[in-house]
Amino acid sequence: MSELSVISLSGYDQESILAFPSSIQRLSNLRTLCLNNLRLNEMTITRELVSLEILSIRDSYLEELPVEVGNLVNLIMLEYWNTRYRKRMRISPGVLSRPVRLEELHVVGVEQCSYSTLRELESLPRLTALSFTYSRDVIYSNLGLSSKLTRYALAVGGGNIEDTIMATYNKIIALKVSESTPLGDWIRLLLRNSEFVSSRAKGSKNVLAELKNVKDLRLAYCDSLDIHCQNNIPFPQLERLKVSESDHLRHLFCLSLVCPDDEEEGISRRTHMRPDVIKFPNLYRLELGNLGCFTHFCRDTVKGVEFSLLREMQFGALPEFQNFWPTDNNAITYSNTLFNEKVSCPNLEVLFISSADSITALCSHQLPTAYFNKLETLKVDSCEKLRNLMSPSVARGLLNLRIQGINQCQLMEEVIGEEEREGEEIMCNEPLFPRLEDLNLYNLPKLGHFILTKHALEFPSLKELDISSCPKMKTFIQQEGSIGNSLSTSSKETVSTLNLESAKNDDELKVVDLNKAMFNSKSLLNLRKLKIEYCPLMEEVITEEEQQGEEIMTNEPLFPRLEELILYKLPNMGHFFLTKHALGVSFLRAVKIRKCPEMKMFVQQGYVSTPSLENVNSDDEVKVDDVNEWIHRRFISKEEGGSESEASIE
Numbered sequence: 001m002s003e004l005s006v007i008s009l010s011g012y013d014q015e016s017i018l019a020f021p022s023s024i025q026r027l028s029n030l031r032t033l034c035l036n037n038l039r040l041n042e043m044t045i046t047r048e049l050v051s052l053e054i055l056s057i058r059d060s061y062l063e064e065l066p067v068e069v070g071n072l073v074n075l076i077m078l079e080y081w082n083t084r085y086r087k088r089m090r091i092s093p094g095v096l097s098r099p100v101r102l103e104e105l106h107v108v109g110v111e112q113c114s115y116s117t118l119r120e121l122e123s124l125p126r127l128t129a130l131s132f133t134y135s136r137d138v139i140y141s142n143l144g145l146s147s148k149l150t151r152y153a154l155a156v157g158g159g160n161i162e163d164t165i166m167a168t169y170n171k172i173i174a175l176k177v178s179e180s181t182p183l184g185d186w187i188r189l190l191l192r193n194s195e196f197v198s199s200r201a202k203g204s205k206n207v208l209a210e211l212k213n214v215k216d217l218r219l220a221y222c223d224s225l226d227i228h229c230q231n232n233i234p235f236p237q238l239e240r241l242k243v244s245e246s247d248h249l250r251h252l253f254c255l256s257l258v259c260p261d262d263e264e265e266g267i268s269r270r271t272h273m274r275p276d277v278i279k280f281p282n283l284y285r286l287e288l289g290n291l292g293c294f295t296h297f298c299r300d301t302v303k304g305v306e307f308s309l310l311r312e313m314q315f316g317a318l319p320e321f322q323n324f325w326p327t328d329n330n331a332i333t334y335s336n337t338l339f340n341e342k343v344s345c346p347n348l349e350v351l352f353i354s355s356a357d358s359i360t361a362l363c364s365h366q367l368p369t370a371y372f373n374k375l376e377t378l379k380v381d382s383c384e385k386l387r388n389l390m391s392p393s394v395a396r397g398l399l400n401l402r403i404q405g406i407n408q409c410q411l412m413e414e415v416i417g418e419e420e421r422e423g424e425e426i427m428c429n430e431p432l433f434p435r436l437e438d439l440n441l442y443n444l445p446k447l448g449h450f451i452l453t454k455h456a457l458e459f460p461s462l463k464e465l466d467i468s469s470c471p472k473m474k475t476f477i478q479q480e481g482s483i484g485n486s487l488s489t490s491s492k493e494t495v496s497t498l499n500l501e502s503a504k505n506d507d508e509l510k511v512v513d514l515n516k517a518m519f520n521s522k523s524l525l526n527l528r529k530l531k532i533e534y535c536p537l538m539e540e541v542i543t544e545e546e547q548q549g550e551e552i553m554t555n556e557p558l559f560p561r562l563e564e565l566i567l568y569k570l571p572n573m574g575h576f577f578l579t580k581h582a583l584g585v586s587f588l589r590a591v592k593i594r595k596c597p598e599m600k601m602f603v604q605q606g607y608v609s610t611p612s613l614e615n616v617n618s619d620d621e622v623k624v625d626d627v628n629e630w631i632h633r634r635f636i637s638k639e640e641g642g643s644e645s646e647a648s649i650e
Contacts, residue, residue, distance in 0.1 A: 008034040011060075025049070035060050047071045055079070064090045065110075070098035078102060082109030097123040106131035108153075115141050130154070131166075139175060143186040152190065160198075169196040169216065177203030183210070195237075215282075216240045226299070227253045232276045242287040249291050251299040253278060277304040284309050289316040295358075297324040304342035311347055316354040323359075336385075339363040339371070347374055354381040363390050369397040379405040388417030392453070401433050402461075405440040412444050414478075416451035431458040438462075443469040449478035527559050531566040538570050540604075542577040563587050569595040575604040584609040591616045591627060602627045 004027050024030070025048040032054040033046075039061045046052070047068035055072065056079040065080065078099065082089060089110045096105070097120035105121070108131055115138050121127060122144045129151040139156050150170070155161050157176035165172060171194045173187075178201040183191075191197065191210040198218040199207040208227055211217070215237050219225065223246070227234050234253055243252065255276065278298060286307070288294065297305065302325050307313075315321065322336040324343055336359050339345075353362070362380070363371070372378075375398055380389065386409050395416050406415060416432075432451075436459055441447065447470045451457070457477060467473065532541065562585055567573065573596045577583070583603055588610045593599065594617065602608055608628050616630065 003029055005029055006032040008032075008036070009038060010036040011038045032056075034058075044068050050074065053077070057081070062089050064092055065095055067092045067095055070095045072099055073101065075099040075102055077104040077106075079104070079106040080108070080110065081106065091117060093117070094120070096120040100124060100126075102127060104129040106153075108133065114138070118143060118145075121145055139177065139183055139187045140179075140181050141184045141186075143184065145186050149190070154190070156187070165196055165216070172196040174198040175207060176200045177207055179203050180206065182206065211235060213237050218242045220245045222246045223248045225249060225252055229253055229255050229278050233279050233281065237282060238280060239282050240285040240287075241283060242285075242289075243291065244287070244289040246290075246294075247292040250293050251296045253297065254299040255302065276302060277306055278302055279306045279308070280310070281306075281308050283307055285312045285314075286310060287314045288318060288321075289314070291318055291321070293320055294318050295320050295322055296326050299326075301325055301327065304344065307343075307345040307348070309347055310345045312350040313345070313348060314350075314352040315356055316352065319355060319357045321356050321358055337361040337364050339367065341366055341368070348372065349374055350377045351375060352377075352379050352381075353383060354379075355383070357382075357384040359383055360385045360387075362386065363394055365391045365393070367391075367394050369393055371397060372401075373397050373399055376400050377403045379403070379407075380409065381405070381407040383409050385411060387411050387413050389415045391417055392451070395432060398433055399435065401436050403438045404433070404436060405438075405442075406444065407440070407442040409444055411446060413446050414449055414452060415441070415447075416453075418452055431460055433459060433462075435461050438464045440466045441468070441470055441473075442466070444473075445469075445471060447473050448475075449473065450476050452478045527562055529564045529566075530559070530562060531564075531568075532570065533566070533568040535570055535573075537572060539572050539574055540576065540578060541567075541573075542579075559585060559588075561587055564590045566592045567594070567596055567599075568592070570599070571595070571597060573599050575599065575601045577602075578604040583607070584611075587612050589614045593617065593631070599631060602631050 007024070007027070007030060022045055024033070025045040027049070029051055030049050031051060033049065033052060034054075034056040036058045037060060040057070043062070043066050045068075046055075046066065049072065051074060052072050053074055053076045055069070055075060055077070058079070058081040060082075062080070069075075069078070080089060091107070091110060091113060093116070096117065100123060102124050103126045105124070105127060106129070110133055113132065113134050118132075118134060118138050118141075121130070126148075127145075128148050130145075130149055131153040133155045134157070152170075153161055153166055153172040155174045157178075161172055161174050171190070173190060173194045173196070175187075175198070177183075177199060180203055183206050188210045191207060192212045194211070194214060196216040197207065197211060197214050198220075199222075200220045202221075202223050204219055204222045205225060208225065214235055216239060217235070219242070222243075225243075232255075243249070255278075305324050323338055338353075338356075338359050339362065341364065353359070371394060378398075378401060380386065389406065389412075406412065439459075439462060441450075532538070565588060567576075585608065589612050591610075591613065610627055613627070616627070
């Protein structure tokens with residue numbers, strides 16, 4: 001036993017070991033001691049472990065780092081990591097200065113250390129890695145910390161560092177800087193080399209002035225920021241930028257040599273600037289959120305902004321945001337377009353925009369067709385002034401879009417707007433969004449249709465469609481020159497959705513209108529679940545064909561892969577389908593029909609075969625061979641005042 005060099009003790013919970021095992025003091029050759037998830041009442045016997053080189057204490061309760069640790073003169077690494085206990089461990093004075101061979105010191109989850117505690121680290125000439133939590137005053141002091149630090153994670157004045165950040169970056173600083181007092185030399189030196197910087201409060205300006213190699217920058221609770229664009233590139237290594245929770249912040253970047261806070265003085269100095277292109281060569285993620293007064297990304301008028309590698313853009317709660325830079329001479333404009341040909345983001349994959357009430361258009365009609373050709377996810381929520389999302393020419397270029405969601409845009413009338421340039425409409429041989437799988441339209445009170453076009457459209461990959469709270473939507477596709485709500489069913493004017501698996505429509509959206517466009521039974525070959533709810537005007541799901549010879553024939557199964565059918569709260573529904581032929585729904589396993597008081601038959605004038613049906617209205621004991629006959633019996637029973645079973649359609 002005395003020859004043991006490594007011991008690791010782990011408990012199942014905080015009460016696993018109540019006392020530190022005294023027998024450990026006999027292990028004179030012990031080099032590494034790891035203690036995990038234990039309750040350590042005292043550790044005074046560690047003074048006997050003179051050969052110890054590594055001491056690691058993780059998620060264990062310890063009130064105070066004992067002074068005996070200072071006797072471990074051979075200690076190379078000391079680690080105390082507390083992420084479970086609210087009560088923070090204290091560090092005894094004079095402990096940290098004594099193990100002079102210490103190379104790594106990681107103390108996370110302790111009481112904020114004072115300036116005097118930090119001064120003890122000046123006595124550790126070999127220190128190269130440091131993780132620590134300091135009180136706010138130390139960032140304004142001058143210290144002689146080792147200039148050999150190659151790894152550090154410092155939380156100062158209440159700053160917080162997530163575990164994922166610790167695992168990603170080697171040089172990390174999180175600060176809360178509430179004063180404009182100049183920073184100490186030691187913190188300025190570390191900031192210049194830091195990869196991750198999180199700065200909160202009004203003093204963040206002083207932090208930004210020191211950054212040279214930052215890759216991930218998080219800013220919050222800042223009144224004003226003027227990030228200078230040296231050589232038109234603010235931070236050459238910047239990969240991720242997040243700015244949030246700053247109610248008075250108006251902009252982020254500026255080109256002028258002097259950017260005074262006074263706006264009138266700032267305007268007078270615009271003659272001293274060159275309108276250049278701001279470049280972010282390595283930025284891949286941009287997040288702006290909860291910025292109540294934020295109007296422009298850049299304060300000055302520029303020629304453009306280049307996001308060469310940007311993959312994800314998230315803008316949320318920016319009620320005053322207009323676009324990336326102001327117009328010439330600070331002119332007031334009522335047309336605020338977010339994306340135009342001067343904003344370059346060729347690799348954008350994810351775009352979230354929420355509560356940007358001043359944006360009147362998402363993108364310009366002059367955008368090249370391939371502008372969004374790598375975009376995969378597009379979600380727009382609560383943008384009060386948007387009347388449409390994009391033009392047909394821009395929509396044609398979204399070849400990789402998979403998820404599209406538009407929610408709570410009160411003025412939106414159509415998703416794909418009319419093309420302003422003649423001859424730019426979507427052609428019949430060009431699928432719209434060829435990889436789109438999920439389409440969600442929610443709470444769009446003025447939406448009348450998805451697109452206005454005279455051509456057929458294909459959504460070959462669409463699997464899920466959810467349209468909710470769109471009371472004025474009478475048709476999915478509005479044909480140019482059509483009158484009223486009806487659409488022709490000629491083959492050149494339909495919508496093909498070959499892979500649709502789930503469709504949900506509610507409010508007054510009438511599937512009888514969408515049927516000829518979206519619910520064309522011949523194009524729903526892979527539909528597995530059909531759910532229709534809250535449609536007070538619907539009388540039938542599949543409407544009667546208007547053209548002779550176009551009815552579904554006996555050798556063409558209806559929804560050949562449909563497994564589940566739900567019809568709920570359809571007060572005017574009389575039947576599912578009107579046809580004179582027998583229909584087979586071979587894979588249908590479950591049917592739920594509730595709150596459909598006028599439904600007399602499933603198929604009017606015909607017969608339906610459901611050989612795989614297992615239950616109706618969640619009642620496994622109901623044996624149903626003919627859905628038609630079952631519905632008819634329930635309707636007759638209701639009319640005669642008979643008792644209704646759990647499987648009733650009422």
